Amino acid sequence: MISASDILQGKILIVDDMEANVLLLERMLRGAGYASIESTANPVQVCALHRNNRYDLILLDLQMPGMDGFQVMEGLKEIETDGYLPVLVITAQPDHKLRAFRAGAKDFISKPFDLTEVLARVHNMLEVRLLHKELHHYNDVLEQRVRERTADLQENYLETIFTMTRAAEHKDEDTGAHVQRISYYSRALARMLGLDEAFVDQIFFASPMHDIGKIGIPDHVLLKPGGLTPDEWEVMKGHASMGAEILGNSKSPYLRMGAEIALNHHERWDGGGYPNGKRGDAIPLPARIMNICDIYDALRSKRPYKPAFDHPKTVDIIMRGDGRTLPEHFDPVILAAFQKHHQSFCDIFDTYTA
DSSP: OOOHHHHHTOEEEEEOSOHHHHHHHHHHHHHTTOOEEEEESOGGGHHHHHHHHOOSEEEEESOOSSSOHHHHHHHHHHHOTTSOOOEEEEESOHHHHHHHHHHTOOEEEESSOOHHHHHHHHHHHHHHHHHHHHHHHHHHHHHHHHHHHHHHHHHHHHHHHHHHHHHHHTTTOSOTHHHHHHHHHHHHHHHHTTOOHHHHHHHHHHGGGTTGGGGGSOHHHHTOSSOOOHHHHHHHHHHHHHHHHHHOSOSOHHHHHHHHHHHHTTOOTTSOOSSSOOOGGGSOHHHHHHHHHHHHHHHHSOBTTBOOOOHHHHHHHHHHOOSSSOGGGSOHHHHHHHHHHHHHHHHHHHHTOO
16 A cells, blocks of 8 residues: 555656746655655756656646647657656646647646646645555566576476386386486577477476386386387387377376377388378478487396497497488488587486486
């Protein structure tokens, strides 16, 4: 709430080239109890004074030599970027009033001055101005709280994703750090491709859910150290569709992208992937990004069927192929971005490997 004391403490600037007018207005205002009053006869100084002092009210004469009140208001608009000009114009010209309102002034007082009118309009203007500032501050506080709450929710959301996906990853990975690295690879690659920050944010949170469907794969298939039979391979491939079913039909953009990635991250650019044999641009972009990230991390990591490879060998396999992995499996644009920035992948792997 704005108190009478708050209003009397409002910061006032009087701008008039007539000294008699300034003295009269100061006497009126001080007699009513206003304590913070400044004045200037030079309109050129007003913007600099306001920028430094942020007055709650400017009593502004419209007719001054060198620079009139309308020009002053144009300068004040560059300072008060929210569009609210705390200006009470002083004028003896009736036709100036409408023009002043159009220029952004909030009220006017007429010459010659009437004490009752001056005090009433000043009081009302200061009350509105202080309420406006209070509301603006309250909005800033709310926005900050929303930002903090959003950050907390995202942090908790990511931790929930990591916890959920580790339940699947723990069954066939040496460490749950795999899902964490996937987030950072995907985000880095999305930025390398020049994608917008909304996409970058979504893929960071969505990509760790790519293998959530492995929760439904029997251990004797998932953990089998040797090669899989054709029937076992069909069961294993089912984790892609199963993951999409687990994550599907959600309102969350993160879960929707997660479902899209889960279903399609084993599809190949040349059409040789699974579960649906999609090729080229028919494979959703998040899944095409995720695919190369997943392959890189799999090559760098120890598996029941292979040792861990170092970074140079991994890059060579992705770029030149080894029979199992071939460059035509990847979107050429994404592959080129990986080739140019592959050291970032190495840095992420080193940073997030326990």
